[in-house]
Amino acid sequence: MMQNEIDFAIELATTEGWNPGLHDRDCFYAADRNGFFIGLLNGQPIACLSAVKYSDSFGFMGLYIVKEPYRGQQYGLRLWHAGLNYLKGCNIGLDGVVAQQDNYIKSGFQAAYRNIRYQGLTGGQFPCNPELIELANIPFAQICLYDSAFFPADRTKFLKLWLTQPDSIALGIIRNNRIVAYGVIRPCRIGYKIAPLFADNPLLAETLWLGLLAAVEENQSVFLDICENNPHARALVKRHDLQIVFETSRMYTKYMPTLDFERMYGITSFELG
Template sequence: MACVDTPDYQIRTMTRGEVDIAIDWAAAEGWNPGLHDADCFYAADPDGFLIGLLNGEPIAVISVVKYGEHFGFLGFYIVKPEYRGQGYGLQIWNAGLAYLDGQTIGLDGVVAQQGNYRKSGFSLANGNLRYQGVGGAAPVADSALVPLSALPFADLCAYDQALFPERRSTFLRHWIDQPESTALGILQEHRLAGYAVLRKCRDGYKIGPLFADSPELAERLFLALRARVPAGRALFLDTPANNAAAVALAQRHGMSMVFETARMYRGPVPQIDGQRIFGVTSFELG
């Protein structure tokens, strides 16, 4: 990726170690990243993470991950508070958009910033709602549930591709194998009919994605993963606001909405079946 250099301010691709800076800043913003997100995210596109340095000091970050030739996702757009409003964020934003030039770009932005994103050509597709509850439920016995590691990886990729704008096999391999996580699939008539991943976060645990062919299958996956969360620990699920069954699932299990984002796209809105998406994978990488 091309660098942007001025006498004092440099924008360049992050090293793997510098991705930890973005994760820490995201945690400070209250976004509650997963403990092992950095390795998974970096594997998706090592060139898709930018850092802005002012006289050598990191002051701005952004991720612009390419999933293929046609789709990329923008996240981790953060400027250190004391440097905001001085143009540094806009410079790294423009550098990120240049990297994804020619692709449809998605983002999950703070609702209050929708107007600014529209100025860069983004349009609102739907809201995403973060729900918070607690774990500690009794274990679930369900013979249709299987570890994703026991299934052909090609089957998982094929299922996921119908519910994500671009094939993301490299990311998925790392996502389902990360430490301190549980990845389950659910079978129906001997075929994969849904899957979900639970991972440990700075605060509690998150389920994401939660994809399923029906609300009933989604609930079975949700219950199985909630049972893996230690009693009393926080559990989070990011639901698309336009999937009423997903919202109802979270509310039915005593979860409360604590955060909201605006899913926006620049370019054609991807044609995916949103009614099978009960939990998005992450707000940072889509």
């Protein structure tokens, strides 16, 4: 799939109600230019899949969608096998929607935990905290090092674009010359998403959450995808009265990577991990 063809996949994701970001395409493509597959029928695109190879040992699959009139006719299965073959030898992760989880289990995936999307509203007062600064003022290498606790492979190429998307706000918290939290809020087809939201403790997560909400126009829908493994993340969405939208099962083919769930308040992407 060429870079401009990823727009087709993002449109299908929009149709499915996944609410992608307005500027996700280039970030996705930067992660792995060879990791996007398109299914054609008589020259027309009918299906898509991403299978991003972050390293020789880890990959992530997503954007597995077949246009509705062509479902149940094995078109998607061809793409699926192409993606699995591309990631052969890797521990492969994905976020499986409820309706497809049994099929993923048949393909060798094992459920690890749930990721849950919540919805609230933007607005509020920006925290009066001199430690809360624009992420652009923090050395990129330091951000990547901090991020490595939350993802099982290097994703520097992806982050370089993800953290600087047009119309997005990226904030971090520095304490004793060390990054202790960072997050990004970006515009989506509907409202905004905060993704990721990483912080060393609940108070820092709360400060960062409030700062990101206040950094964009108020009274807009905002979405946060939390990992159920973090009780502090569950407490944050409950405290702010966020409502569940839908859930996925994070699944892997080999094993669940060791990640710092207690500092993970919002994952980055259902599509790329």
